[in-house]
Amino acid sequence: MTSTFAPSEQSLVASPQELPAVDVAIVGAGIVGLSLACALRNSGLAIALIEAIPYARENTKGQAYALHQVSRRFFEWIGVWNQLLPHVQPFELVQLSDGEYPLQVYFHPEDLGTEAVGYVGEHAVIAETLQGILQSARNVTFYCPWRVVTNEVKGDRAELTLISGDPAAPKVAYLTTRLVVGADGGKSPLRQQMGIEPKGWQYGQSCVVATLDVTHPQPVIAYERFWPTGPMGVLPLPRNRYRVVWTLPHPEAQAVAALDDRAFVAKLQPYLDPRMAEITAVSDRFIFPTQLMQVTSYVGDRFVVIGDAAHRCHPVGGQGLNLGLRDVWALAQQILATPSERLGDRSSLMQFHRQRWWQNALTLAFTDMLNRLFSNAWWPVVGVRRWGLWLLRTVSPLKHLVLRFMAGLLLPLPSDCKLPRAR
Numbered sequence: 001m002t003s004t005f006a007p008s009e010q011s012l013v014a015s016p017q018e019l020p021a022v023d024v025a026i027v028g029a030g031i032v033g034l035s036l037a038c039a040l041r042n043s044g045l046a047i048a049l050i051e052a053i054p055y056a057r058e059n060t061k062g063q064a065y066a067l068h069q070v071s072r073r074f075f076e077w078i079g080v081w082n083q084l085l086p087h088v089q090p091f092e093l094v095q096l097s098d099g100e101y102p103l104q105v106y107f108h109p110e111d112l113g114t115e116a117v118g119y120v121g122e123h124a125v126i127a128e129t130l131q132g133i134l135q136s137a138r139n140v141t142f143y144c145p146w147r148v149v150t151n152e153v154k155g156d157r158a159e160l161t162l163i164s165g166d167p168a169a170p171k172v173a174y175l176t177t178r179l180v181v182g183a184d185g186g187k188s189p190l191r192q193q194m195g196i197e198p199k200g201w202q203y204g205q206s207c208v209v210a211t212l213d214v215t216h217p218q219p220v221i222a223y224e225r226f227w228p229t230g231p232m233g234v235l236p237l238p239r240n241r242y243r244v245v246w247t248l249p250h251p252e253a254q255a256v257a258a259l260d261d262r263a264f265v266a267k268l269q270p271y272l273d274p275r276m277a278e279i280t281a282v283s284d285r286f287i288f289p290t291q292l293m294q295v296t297s298y299v300g301d302r303f304v305v306i307g308d309a310a311h312r313c314h315p316v317g318g319q320g321l322n323l324g325l326r327d328v329w330a331l332a333q334q335i336l337a338t339p340s341e342r343l344g345d346r347s348s349l350m351q352f353h354r355q356r357w358w359q360n361a362l363t364l365a366f367t368d369m370l371n372r373l374f375s376n377a378w379w380p381v382v383g384v385r386r387w388g389l390w391l392l393r394t395v396s397p398l399k400h401l402v403l404r405f406m407a408g409l410l411l412p413l414p415s416d417c418k419l420p421r422a423r
């Protein structure tokens, strides 16, 4: 079968069969899985990218992500940033505030030496751009909608069993590969099957997410506002819109998400910057429970997990996808540096685990600390965090340090190995 990247609601495989063997099978075509396929598109390796949800539906996810400078560097490294840039919203100011407390901290591009503090990208736009780039990648075959149901290791190969996404006429296929990459999200059925243990905890909070249309936007400002009930991120989107991620205790989140449009806006308005423009429309509300999770090992037999399948953090500070892209960066380098006969060997994958596990753990701990420190009305804690805000505001090196950490630039970046170019 010729390798093709042809996103389609139709199954690409007509009947149960043995699919052509590949070198790397990426399970899950979220942004993390798609990015890995893009990073390996000129590697000469045969890649299968397998996604359970039909292409069109996957792209309607209403998610948007704050992309930090580290992700910009990653997208530059894989050669897709120029295609993404016209579709993402740069922000030139981040305003950090603690409830009604008047002392606010501002982060500017000069604090990082970059032209923007960060960017906001919508899931659909990023996914479509990456899918578009993969269309010309002859070594990448996209199986969609196909769900991976089992992964069995047989000597120096792994065999995946796939079921087509059409429930009316399910079909089974088998795919042999040297390495399986689990990019199948937070619940990762594959990770569970490979016996990789998640460790962590649920927060008693959920995020209510909505998009606001506004009249006179201040599109360059991103807000991180801390309320005793939980943090609230307000991110500027292209075309006069903001994305609100409002963390609340579960029952309150349920109640707020169930309000009609008018009541929701009335409830939300007092929590927004009073200088913000008039809200003209609000999208449907989505609700996401929050959790912290990291697996004990990223590596199994001929298997590795990345992105949300490996770790999840509280949305405060918008770190989750940025960590996943960093995983992709490190794993792609590892795969490119591994001789083909050793692809999928546990010893070479362990280098990836050692490099990424502790870096992700540090960021997870940081988001946990932020959420606990700010979702707290006990006066000694309030005093400490307000003193911390004052320090951030007045001690520039401290502010730069914190911002570089949040932007992913403080920890060592994957070494700058050159990607193979298209021939």
Ligand SMILES: Cc1cc2nc3c(=O)[nH]c(=O)nc-3n(C[C@H](O)[C@H](O)[C@H](O)COP(=O)(O)OP(=O)(O)OC[C@H]3O[C@@H](n4cnc5c(N)ncnc54)[C@H](O)[C@@H]3O)c2cc1C
Pocket (backbone or CB within 6 Å): 027, 028, 029, 030, 031, 032, 033, 050, 051, 052, 053, 058, 063, 064, 065, 066, 067, 146, 147, 148, 149, 183, 184, 185, 186, 188, 189, 190, 207, 209, 245, 288, 306, 307, 308, 309, 315, 317, 318, 319, 320, 321, 322, 323, 324
């Ligand atoms: C409210 C909220 C706000 C957030 N804001 C930000 C932010 O501002 N910045 C940021 O960096 N991060 C943010 N995050 C985190 C971010 O959403 C995740 O880290 C990111 O989406 C993870 O991407 P992924 O590709 O690893 O997983 P997913 O997006 O979950 O993709 C996994 C894919 O695998 C597919 N799949 C699953 N099982 C199978 C199977 N068996 N076979 C085939 N396919 C399968 C799924 O259909 C899915 O498409 C936020 C999270 C939340 C909840």
